Amino acid sequence: MAQNIYDxxxxxxxxxxxxxxxxxxxxxxxxPALKALLPDLTGRRVVDLGCxxxxxxxxxxxxxxxxxxxxxxxxxxxxRAREMASDPAITYRRADLEALELPVxxxxxxxxxxxxxxxxxxxxxxxxxxxxxxxxxxxxxxxEHPIYTAPRRPGWTVDSDGHxxxxxxxxxxxxxxxxxxxxxxVVKQHRTIGAYLxxxxxxxxxxxxxxxxxxxxxxxxxxxxxxxxxxxxxFFIVAVERR
Amino acid sequence: MAQNIYDxxxxxxxxxxxxxxxxxxxxxxxxPALKALLPDLTGRRVVDLGCxxxxxxxxxxxxxxxxxxxxxxxxxxxxRAREMASDPAITYRRADLEALELPVxxxxxxxxxxxxxxxxxxxxxxxxxxxxxxxxxxxxxxxEHPIYTAPRRPGWTVDSDGHxxxxxxxxxxxxxxxxxxxxxxVVKQHRTIGAYLxxxxxxxxxxxxxxxxxxxxxxxxxxxxxxxxxxxxxFFIVAVERR
Numbered sequence: 001m002a003q004n005i006y007d008x009x010x011x012x013x014x015x016x017x018x019x020x021x022x023x024x025x026x027x028x029x030x031x032p033a034l035k036a037l038l039p040d041l042t043g044r045r046v047v048d049l050g051c052x053x054x055x056x057x058x059x060x061x062x063x064x065x066x067x068x069x070x071x072x073x074x075x076x077x078x079x080r081a082r083e084m085a086s087d088p089a090i091t092y093r094r095a096d097l098e099a100l101e102l103p104v105x106x107x108x109x110x111x112x113x114x115x116x117x118x119x120x121x122x123x124x125x126x127x128x129x130x131x132x133x134x135x136x137x138x139x140x141x142x143x144e145h146p147i148y149t150a151p152r153r154p155g156w157t158v159d160s161d162g163h164x165x166x167x168x169x170x171x172x173x174x175x176x177x178x179x180x181x182x183x184x185x186v187v188k189q190h191r192t193i194g195a196y197l198x199x200x201x202x203x204x205x206x207x208x209x210x211x212x213x214x215x216x217x218x219x220x221x222x223x224x225x226x227x228x229x230x231x232x233x234x235f236f237i238v239a240v241e242r243r
Numbered sequence: 244m245a246q247n248i249y250d251x252x253x254x255x256x257x258x259x260x261x262x263x264x265x266x267x268x269x270x271x272x273x274x275p276a277l278k279a280l281l282p283d284l285t286g287r288r289v290v291d292l293g294c295x296x297x298x299x300x301x302x303x304x305x306x307x308x309x310x311x312x313x314x315x316x317x318x319x320x321x322x323r324a325r326e327m328a329s330d331p332a333i334t335y336r337r338a339d340l341e342a343l344e345l346p347v348x349x350x351x352x353x354x355x356x357x358x359x360x361x362x363x364x365x366x367x368x369x370x371x372x373x374x375x376x377x378x379x380x381x382x383x384x385x386x387e388h389p390i391y392t393a394p395r396r397p398g399w400t401v402d403s404d405g406h407x408x409x410x411x412x413x414x415x416x417x418x419x420x421x422x423x424x425x426x427x428x429v430v431k432q433h434r435t436i437g438a439y440l441x442x443x444x445x446x447x448x449x450x451x452x453x454x455x456x457x458x459x460x461x462x463x464x465x466x467x468x469x470x471x472x473x474x475x476x477x478f479f480i481v482a483v484e485r486r
Contacts, residue, residue: 147390147411147414150475151408152406152408157400157410163412164412165394165395165396165412166411166412167400167408167409167410167411168409168410168411168474168475169406169408169409170473170474171390171457171474171475171476172455172457172472172473172474172476192455192476193436193453193455194455194479197440197450197452197453198452198453198454201450201451201452206449206450207440207449207450208444209441209444210436210437210440211437212414212415212435212436212437214414214415229415230413230414230415230416231411231413231414231415232412232414233414233415236437
């Protein structure tokens, strides 16, 4: 079973205070890039893997989706998601992405925001998603970029001239990374971009788009603290289609 | 027209002394990874973009390829390639990858080793390659990894404890990078992995494989100085098929 860090009280309080938790999709600067990769949602059956507070599930319904299934391991997050929506077409269900079961050919879109880098058995999960999608169905997801997850000491290095850089090491050493983010010992799975893409291809997907996300100049003008995200990507975003 | 740094006398002397120049494919540690992505070459028509001394063209013929076309901008390299092979099925021709023309549907395999990161008009080149391949034809190439090309100061940082890391910055700032490698002012084009893949998809290719290359433990046992290449990838390798 996956680590359920989102139900750690200290973590949950910290995470709940993030702009993306309070403001939802509008508070996530990578959301416009993800949104641009979505198909027309009208009447589509959608599954959100790691739905958190359910912001995307509600967005999908507002954009015309049919049935929406939101999955998360965290009881805290599911409880909050259920509080915030009374839409009978949205179902929130507890699920462990390490051992997920989904009905075959039942979804047109699978979506996941910043969850896959927690998953150890990614090949199993991708096979499940591929089976659950109809042919031509789309998977759009974001995950932490391996440049961000690789380092032994993830954090900016500042030169004597004030110049920031991100010290990459251990990039090709795939496997768990323990970090302290709102709680101690949060475990992420570090994988290269190549590993993600090859697992997707093996699972029966065709790659449509890969974006190593950074903020636009317009976003930096509004939120200058985002500028450093152009120095090294924190996230990447992928769109693939089931063959 | 592309910068013709390989015909700079100082550069050419330096480059000619590299292990990969002296020993050929066996002297390039990423060659086994490239070779693993090649189709059966028997009877295949092959074009090598940036053929250098012609090592791959000769390999392709030895592996059973039919007609082989080796293209390079450097007269020095083409002269050396012609000296080393008298195979009438290999043609060496001077060509600028910035403005390449190739006959339509005339090749089964396009190959390129460490040349694409010099090309500014990569979308034009990929469109030319796509047209020149038959449907189902394959493009296999290596290029310098954006982690390697991004930094303002490309080079290892060594901590007080002797630990090495690679200071990534400017990753999302695509465009030219001037470096000093055997000669001053060698110009490379820095692009994200995402940019490479999206250009390939737009040009009509389906992504088969992406590898961010690092040496195997067996290679490190023989050449311990390769170990640092596992800290951050210097190259990436792609195989795609023309749709």
